[in-house]
Amino acid sequence: MHEFSAQVGPAAFRIGSQWRSPVDQLAALYADYPKPEIPDFSVRLEAVSMLRRFIRPSVMIEGDYMLPDAAPLPLAQALLAAEMGMNLQMALGWRRHLLLHASAVEKDGKALIMTGASGSGKSTLSALLGQSGWRFMGDEFVLLDLESGAAVPFPRLISLKNEAIAAMEAQADAARFGPLMEGTPKGNIRHLMPPVDAIARMAEPAKPALLLFPRYGHNWAVRDVAPGETFMRMTQASTNYVALGEAGFTAMTRFIKTTPARAIDYQSGAEAVSLAEGLWEQLA
Amino acid sequence: MSGAEPLYRADTTDAMLVEPLDGLTLIYHRRSGVTHMVVEPVPQILAAMGEDALTLDQLLTRLSKDFDLGDAVEAKAVLAARIDELVDLGLVDKLDGQDA
Structure with a gap:
């Protein structure tokens, strides 16, 4: 599992991904943000299935807070999946x-x-x-x-x-x-x-x-x-x-x-x- | 007990947060966690009730001190309709009536 974390305002996120490319993209785009010690939310980008991971890689957003029927996205859109996952954690989980x-x-x-x-x-x-x-x-x-x-x-x-x-x-x-x-x-x-x-x-x-x-x-x-x-x-x-x-x-x-x-x-x-x-x- | 007038009592003032907002009033009901948006005459009715258990006639008497309610029979019917709505919302309790 590849990992990335960033502090955005008062919220700290950790993103885990089975692929390296989205984590590298996130690390580059979030280069100016501080790294938190303890995340408030975790988001995981996971393959829809092991088989599909190799045939047609698709990303499922998993996290502390989930929408039951979120559709998987192609791997090329994994950055979007990560952002959607982070927004979802805020929308459903933030109480402060x-x-x-x-x-x-x-x-x-x-x-x-x-x-x-x-x-x-x-x-x-x-x-x-x-x-x-x-x-x-x-x-x-x-x-x-x-x-x-x-x-x-x-x-x-x-x-x-x-x-x-x-x-x-x-x-x-x-x-x-x-x-x-x-x-x-x-x-x-x-x-x-x-x-x-x-x-x-x-x-x-x-x-x-x-x-x-x-x-x-x-x-x-x-x-x-x-x-x-x-x-x-x-x-x-x-x-x-x-x-x-x-x-x-x-x-x-x-x-x-x-x-x-x-x-x-x-x-x-x-x-x-x-x-x-x-x-x-x-x-x- | 037949013929006894029912009594109505608003939830305690502590149970409601009332915020007038330019022509309408927001009421946050602590017990249910629901926010109600209401307009005249609802805030005036709740204010007139205070925390007392009142019959419709007693409430009408209180309101008529501050407002010109016009025809008494019509006013009572309108008030009864508004009170029933407030009972449905949980902001007012309907109590068993007592014979005078």
Whole structure:
């Protein structure tokens, strides 16, 4: 078994793999991250069967927390399998913070949080802002501290999909990209290492100051979002709101009462960055 | 005991976390771990009940001190419907009535 471990924000992961190549890819992409002593979560990439391991290698994700019917992925997509496995552990197992399915960037100690369905552009927008004067905090999960309400970074590898790949290739250092994986269940995927300062400062929380619901592919628009709608959307965007019980309720209501929220529609990354920065000047 | 009016008692104020949120109210019910989103008149009804066991008429009297409830018969029917919903949600208990 080949092994790899990395600390991402407050969570420590250990990945075990029957193949060497995914572990080498992970080690290269996570080179800037600290190595934890004791993992919070273990993810194993295992062959579907011994026979299949040689005929057509396929990867099953095994871990502390599992989805029963996750489909195996081809070995060429093992990096994606590892990332999915790590996300799954966080989504199903993390209890130390209120976990929001959202991206975030920071400026002046304050966090801009963006949430939306897959394809909304929240990941790309956080990556673009992370290249233009903001500190990247995470493109998938935002962790809210249950005591202070602060947003805690979780700057895992940025998972770029489809058109976002070319958009970021034009912006970021070529050496920080992982291999292009074509034809995955989510389309084309390429991972990007977050900026060095985002990883170095991943223990620094920020106070939530603005919440955006971006929506890609629609004409430019900004809309107020009432706190009740925000509450409904954010409880849906949290995988552990129910499991945390009263602590989750308290953290969620405080977040919503103290953070202004807007929905933004946009057609291009440049338009979204400009919209986000304009609202930040006005509201944060 | 037939004809006795049922009594209603809200779960204790300790059992619920109430957070008004711009036009609606969130209630976290500690016993069930469920979050309820409610609008008027539910928060007002729960506030008027306090921790006392009340008949519908007694509750109506309390509410009418603070709100103009209009026609009394209609108001009682509406209140009964809301109270039944709160009983279903587990936020209010329905107790055996007592003859006056």
